Amino acid sequence: MLEIKGLRAGIETKEILKGIDLVVPDGEVHAIMGPNGSGKSTLSYVLSGREGYEVTAGEATFDGQDLLSIEPEARAALGLFLAFQYPVELPGVNNAVFLRTALNAQRRSRGEPELDAVQFLKLARAEVKRLSMADDMLKRNVNVGFSGGEKKRNEVLQMAILRPKLAILDETDSGLDIDALKIVADGVNALRGPNFSALVITHYQRLLDHIVPDRVHVLSAGRIVRSGGPELAHQLEAEGYASVSEAA
Amino acid sequence: MSASAFLSRFDAARAVLPGDASLREAAAGVLRARGLPGPREEAWRYTRLRPLSEADYAMPVPGREVSLPASVAALDAPRLVFVDGTYRADLSVPPSKAVLRTGVPAMGPLARPESERLVALNTMLAADGAELSVAAGVDAGTVVLVSLGGEGVAFHPRHAVHLARGAKLTLIEICAGEGRYLHNPVTSITVEAGAILTHLRLQDEGIEAIHLSTIYADVAEGGTYDSFALTIGARLARMEVHARLGGTAAMAHLNAAQLLGGVQHADFTTVVTHDAPATQSRQTVKNVLTGRSHGVFQGKIEVSRIAQKTDGYQMNQALLLSPDAEINCKPQLEIYADDVKCSHGATVGALDADQYFYLRSRGVPAAEARAILVRAFLAEALDPIAHEAGRALLENAVAGWWERHPA
Ligand SMILES: Nc1ncnc2c1ncn2[C@@H]1O[C@H](COP(=O)(O)OP(=O)(O)OP(=O)(O)O)[C@@H](O)[C@H]1O
Numbered sequence: 001m002l003e004i005k006g007l008r009a010g011i012e013t014k015e016i017l018k019g020i021d022l023v024v025p026d027g028e029v030h031a032i033m034g035p036n037g038s039g040k041s042t043l044s045y046v047l048s049g050r051e052g053y054e055v056t057a058g059e060a061t062f063d064g065q066d067l068l069s070i071e072p073e074a075r076a077a078l079g080l081f082l083a084f085q086y087p088v089e090l091p092g093v094n095n096a097v098f099l100r101t102a103l104n105a106q107r108r109s110r111g112e113p114e115l116d117a118v119q120f121l122k123l124a125r126a127e128v129k130r131l132s133m134a135d136d137m138l139k140r141n142v143n144v145g146f147s148g149g150e151k152k153r154n155e156v157l158q159m160a161i162l163r164p165k166l167a168i169l170d171e172t173d174s175g176l177d178i179d180a181l182k183i184v185a186d187g188v189n190a191l192r193g194p195n196f197s198a199l200v201i202t203h204y205q206r207l208l209d210h211i212v213p214d215r216v217h218v219l220s221a222g223r224i225v226r227s228g229g230p231e232l233a234h235q236l237e238a239e240g241y242a243s244v245s246e247a248a
Numbered sequence: 249m250s251a252s253a254f255l256s257r258f259d260a261a262r263a264v265l266p267g268d269a270s271l272r273e274a275a276a277g278v279l280r281a282r283g284l285p286g287p288r289e290e291a292w293r294y295t296r297l298r299p300l301s302e303a304d305y306a307m308p309v310p311g312r313e314v315s316l317p318a319s320v321a322a323l324d325a326p327r328l329v330f331v332d333g334t335y336r337a338d339l340s341v342p343p344s345k346a347v348l349r350t351g352v353p354a355m356g357p358l359a360r361p362e363s364e365r366l367v368a369l370n371t372m373l374a375a376d377g378a379e380l381s382v383a384a385g386v387d388a389g390t391v392v393l394v395s396l397g398g399e400g401v402a403f404h405p406r407h408a409v410h411l412a413r414g415a416k417l418t419l420i421e422i423c424a425g426e427g428r429y430l431h432n433p434v435t436s437i438t439v440e441a442g443a444i445l446t447h448l449r450l451q452d453e454g455i456e457a458i459h460l461s462t463i464y465a466d467v468a469e470g471g472t473y474d475s476f477a478l479t480i481g482a483r484l485a486r487m488e489v490h491a492r493l494g495g496t497a498a499m500a501h502l503n504a505a506q507l508l509g510g511v512q513h514a515d516f517t518t519v520v521t522h523d524a525p526a527t528q529s530r531q532t533v534k535n536v537l538t539g540r541s542h543g544v545f546q547g548k549i550e551v552s553r554i555a556q557k558t559d560g561y562q563m564n565q566a567l568l569l570s571p572d573a574e575i576n577c578k579p580q581l582e583i584y585a586d587d588v589k590c591s592h593g594a595t596v597g598a599l600d601a602d603q604y605f606y607l608r609s610r611g612v613p614a615a616e617a618r619a620i621l622v623r624a625f626l627a628e629a630l631d632p633i634a635h636e637a638g639r640a641l642l643e644n645a646v647a648g649w650w651e652r653h654p655a
Pocket residue numbers: 011016034035036037038039040041042043052085
């Protein structure tokens with residue numbers, strides 16, 4: 001379970017998150033919507049441990065363990081996964097090697113045996129196929145020369161292979177064509193179960209038609225100004241953010 | 249040791265040194281007149297030979313017991329082993345498809361002791377070396393040249409490699425050792441028309457050692473000198489390569505990587521002379537520097553008037569892993585032909601924070617993430633190495649580098 005209490009954070013010159021309270025119980029998928037610049041990506045970075053953000057108040061725990069004081073790799077080992085809004089290119093790093101290194105690092109930290117190259121490729125190829133990705137994706141350098149949609153799919157591939165307990169998907173639907181959206185949603189839905197929860201950041205109701213959330217939150221100017229059921233997303237789609245912000 | 253200290257070593261040994269005495273006397277004359285290179289000389293601005301002048305070396309005693317590095321056996325190829333500069337038949341496996349001569353310095357046709365003082369030093373004191381020749385049209389496979397240095401000695405081996413028309417050879421050179429010593433080899437390389445020499449070098453000298461090497465390579469029409477040098481060893485190192493492309497469409501690759509930590513200093517200095525039309529040179533030099541280490545790349549491309557359609561490329565990149573590491577880069581173009589394509593570039597940077605975070609967010613520990621990004625930085629230089637065993641040797645050296653310099 002992810003629990004965020006009174007979280008305030010920002011960069012050196014300004015506060016971006018101005019007191020966030022949010023609980024995502026195991027097994028649930030929550031959506032976060034909100035205007036550009038409201039702090040959605042910042043929240044995902046602060047939770048996953050990117051450098052450059054200063055937490056000034058509040059806390060965030062996952063399964064009772066304090067997230068904010070541990071290294072990014074330790075957070076990943078606990079089961080946290082962030083699908084980046086802008087996936088990073090790694091020239092000179094083979095995608096398959098990258099994925100296997102990550103998986104084995106996590107397995108090692110959990111005391112599980114590592115997978116050898118053959119075992120890994122079998123697993124990876126099956127996931128590539130399930131996500132309808134081109135076969136050569138595993139052979140290419142991580143995200144280098146990938147189209148926007150291919151990068152997003154590659155994030156979902158990583159998620160499928162790493163099998164996190166908590167996934168934060170930061171606008172994973174942006175840039176996807178209609179078929180890809182469905183495939184990505186299926187990829188997330190396949191992981192759904194009592195030991196998986198997700199925070200889905202999106203601007204569009206469309207994704208939430210496929211990944212039906214348990215709760216929808218609206219983040220505006222660094223605060224959650226409204227929470228509700230899936231119907232809230234429909235209201236936003238119809239009326240825009242002004243309606244909910246005023247109501248708050 | 250100063251030039252005069254080396255000169256008195258020469259006085260004591262001149263009677264027993266093998267080979268052409270007149271060359272030695274001429275070289276001694278150069279040193280007597282001009283001394284060792286100093287910081288006021290343009291070519292030595294960034295690399296000070298101070299550790300050399302502060303050291304005191306004895307003449308090697310032949311026959312000491314050594315064990316070969318495991319990496320040498322793993323290459324499973326003919327090998328020429330030199331210990332403290334002396335050929336050791338008991339440790340070597342001579343090649344079957346190349347002609348080998350040892351026991352005297354292989355002076356070769358190219359060296360210029362009058363302009364390179366370290367070459368003069370070598371010429372004066374060289375006691376042994378390998379002369380390796382491959383006959384026309386013969387593919388001689390792989391030959392490994394190993395140098396092992398030991399405590400307290402200076403040695404100046406003199407090698408020559410000759411590939412006749414259409415011949416082929418991969419020469420893998422490994423320099424290793426223990427203790428404070430000076431390894432000052434000079435190699436003269438001639439590649440005749442259409443011949444291909446692949447030269448992979450691993451400079452992994454002892455961490456207190458000094459490595460000062462000079463290579464002269466002359467490439468004839470349609471020939472290729474394809475070299476890659478990895479520097480990870482020595483307290484002070486300079487690799488100097490003078491390549492002359494003397495025949496139409498001759499080609500030289502002088503690629504290198506320098507991985508340095510602690511107080512290491514390494515200098516890769518090249519002079520490429522395009523002396524015929526349609527010749528091509530490529531230099532990609534990568535530096536990974538941590539601790540208080542210092543990397544230097546000086547690359548000069550000279551294009552003579554007749555060398556139209558020359559294609560020269562030079563790139564120096566540095567990854568600084570610590571705030572106290574330093575890189576100096578000096579590209580120089582001297583072009584006398586009008587229809588040429590020459591370019592050079594340089595980049596200096598730290599690890600990319602976004603890439604580093606991306607890896608760690610996937611659970612890759614910090615040290616491993618750094619190693620992956622450094623390996624990726626070197627990919628452009630390492631990946632094109634076609635010789636599999638040679639590439640594996642270099643990959644292992646890169647992978648093991650982290651154990652010496654944990655961040
Ligand atoms: N490193 C930074 N330097 C300067 N400003 C920053 C930095 N990081 C975030 N910000 C600012 O903080 C605010 C929140 O940014 P954030 O990326 O979290 O927004 P977002 O809700 O994800 O927006 P979008 O929907 O456009 O992705 C923005 O105004 C942004 O410009």
